[in-house]
Amino acid sequence: MKSKILDIFASHNEKLISKELKRGEILYHMGDDPKGFYLIQSGLMGLFHIAPNGKESFFRIFAKDNILGHRSYFAEVSYHASAVCLQTCKISFLAKEYIDEHFKNHPEDLRPILKRIALDLGNAEIRIAGLKDKTAISRISETLIFLKLKHPNYSWTRKEIAEFSGTTVESVARAMTQLAELGLIEKEGRDFHILDQNKMMDYISEQD
Amino acid sequence: MKSKILDIFASHNEKLISKELKRGEILYHMGDDPKGFYLIQSGLMGLFHIAPNGKESFFRIFAKDNILGHRSYFAEVSYHASAVCLQTCKISFLAKEYIDEHFKNHPEDLRPILKRIALDLGNAEIRIAGLKDKTAISRISETLIFLKLKHPNYSWTRKEIAEFSGTTVESVARAMTQLAELGLIEKEGRDFHILDQNKMMDYISEQD
DNA sequence: CGTTAGTTTGAGGCAGATCAACTTTGGTGG
């Protein structure tokens, strides 16, 4: 069952503006005001926060058929993070006015978005708790599973893994070396594979 | 402008179940399945996560006219945290079935809830970033401002401040001593007052 | 192949947690 959100884009075909982004390009910046929704047709995007001191945090991933920019639109605030292209993307943009109109006519379509955001809020809060009660290697292991299972073909960089797990590039390198020695993952060039997810989950719970 | 959510409770007056909770009592536990919405008539509640190793995280505050249990209901998952009474509460409970029905008939009422959750998601993610890029004293200072401005009459404990800021009781005590010496806050028994919020904000930005 | 971005490894430092001992507060029951 596909989200009804796609229908909003489908039914406004002639109003859509297409964009193409290459790795590293930015779709929108922290602090910008939301102008509408972005639908990812293909590729991979990440939502990142950059602190005044330069430290980056990686909040969420967006892939094909995901929408971007919806949280700030509904919260009625400017973007709290920047949307960055991880892998060449084709993106459709639909302006605010059409979205306003759509939800006025189809308020029941709010529900799948509410569900998505409610899930994301739960995940975010679990990550807050994890930053305080889990070790670095445990968060890194979880992140490897999460990112790799979600996008097996994309070769995640150590930096992305670090920013998602709330650690550093060096800690990720050390953790991955250790996990490889334990036979839980396998390194292949810059990429990696998860060899035994169950043993890895067990390993995570031991780390307390 | 009051949220329309209150109307859902008002219009189901005869269906409501009243509860009264005293400090420390639990409204629902992590892992329980949502059975409906809770509306706080008076008092103060907190949403807490307890890790296997015993470490607690304080996610959100709920006061008069706030609803509780809505996130899990819309996410369609069990509670990810426990709702604990901080100050004697009067609470109304409205069962799921009435809520289902209400939103089927009034899907436009989803919007204020979506807004609330979208804001909470933003706040949660900003807290994730802050745990990595801000110092302990900076997070503690922010937490003092946030908690005290939101509920000036409630005497927040060092433990609550610690669990909200992602630090420890001892770090909070030390930070508060320091902030008092700087003339930014004033300690009065176990309670405290913020003397100069602007200077305190400046102080926070210096901590990088 | 050469260049550069990405990765690894080592050494060292430190912010903040932990552990422990002591003090203060404020509620309550005699």
Next chain:
DNA sequence: CCACCAAAGTTGATCTGCCTCAAACTAACG
């Protein structure tokens, strides 16, 4: 009303996980 005492808060000493800094290595792309 006051004395008591358990809970809350403070302070000092120590410890440690992980970050930081630095330097060498290597994959991948043009």
